[in-house]
Amino acid sequence: MITTKIAERSLLGLKDISKEEIVSILDRALHWEYHQDKVHNVLHGKFAANMFFENSTRTRFSFEIAEKRLGADVVNFSAATSSVEKGESIYDTVKTLESTGVDVGIIRLKPIGVLAEIAPKLNIPLINAGDGNNEHPTQALLDLYTMRKHFGSLEGLNVAIVGDVLHSRVARSNVFALRKFGCKVSFCTPPNMRMSDLDVPYISMEDALKADVVMMLRVQLERHESGMLSSAEGYRQNYGLTSERAAQIGKHAIIMHPAPFNRNVEIDDAVIESEQSRIFPQMSNGVPIRMAVVERALS
Structure with a gap:
């Protein structure tokens, strides 16, 4: 025992x-x-x-x-x-x-x-x-580490998690951890990809872009075949972090993604290694x- x-x-x-x-x-x-x-x-x-x-x-x-x-x-x-x-x-x-x-x-x-x-x-x-x-605890820990390195502190950060949270262990672990530091955590996701067991507010993509941290999740393209995802292009238009949307993010804010990512679906190719992106530093961390x-x- x-x-x-x-x-x-x-x-x-x-x-x-x-x-x-x-x-x-x-x-x-x-x-x-x-x-x-x-x-x-x-x-x-x-x-x-x-x-x-x-x-x-x-x-x-x-x-x-x-x-x-x-x-x-x-x-x-x-x-x-x-x-x-x-x-x-x-x-x-x-x-x-x-x-x-x-x-x-x-x-x-x-x-x-x-x-x-x-x-x-x-x-x-x-x-x-x-x-x-x-859960995926070490992924959430490296996410917190990345945020703390950039902002100096985790206390009170506004974090928007965008994507399929229903099937995301990354989202769950991040919610559990970030709330211990008084962070405001919100989800932005298609209605059929919401989770019911966590009390987290759902916001629009427009509001998600106002966060200190915009964390994108991988689109599970296999769900397109099951009908949960209408199309990759349709998802990009409604919930993808396009170059146009990325330009609306605050200058102090950062973009994150646990990877692997689908380029030009949930996140545009040009955004992945943009100045505000911390995706590859996340991997290093x-x-x-x-x-x-x-x-x-x-x-």
Whole structure:
């Protein structure tokens, strides 16, 4: 049975984590970002397992680089080549890796609730790298880190999240975290992509452009086939951050996107690397944030 100490070092989500704990992670990430040495021996002799039961590029590579920079030995797990394909449960797979001597598990999976269910049965800390449309805590942490770097403080920021929030774990984690800092968070989304379980106000695209942070979400183009999305061009016209709309954003404001992005659908090609865009710096900030989270899990 998982001990209290191990549970405290796990990071399953941001809903129940304190503001002070978030600040400590952000501060530690700042330390790692500006540390002169690229590779350290802080976690020498520790084994980190990246268990991705769902495909990922940015998150997996970001975690792997973070782990290696800390000096940990890294084991990468792929569900496609594992016994999961033979019918083994996710719990049994994770328990097997724990039994081989892994010290921390970074897990990404589609089913909601499985992570919270298996965590108490393990004796290693777990880090949520995205579970279904529930939470994606390290993405939200790097988003907060990016905002704090630009504005100097998170307190009272006006953040507009634009896109398919119904299926977004990024949106959920950001709402949970940002509200701890007194931020005003609003959603701008098509009516059929709203979520009902979070009390967040919905605003127009015109009002979203008045925010301090305009955070765009990826359009899941596969939903076009299911009828939830009428067309990519229609979405761009109504909810896309076009060059014309980007020109209306306040000069102090920034544009964000968790990526991957669909160029010229939810965000115009010219906006992605514009002066106010922080999209690629967001990706860079993922490494020091994940260094801080992994170090926290194993310290």
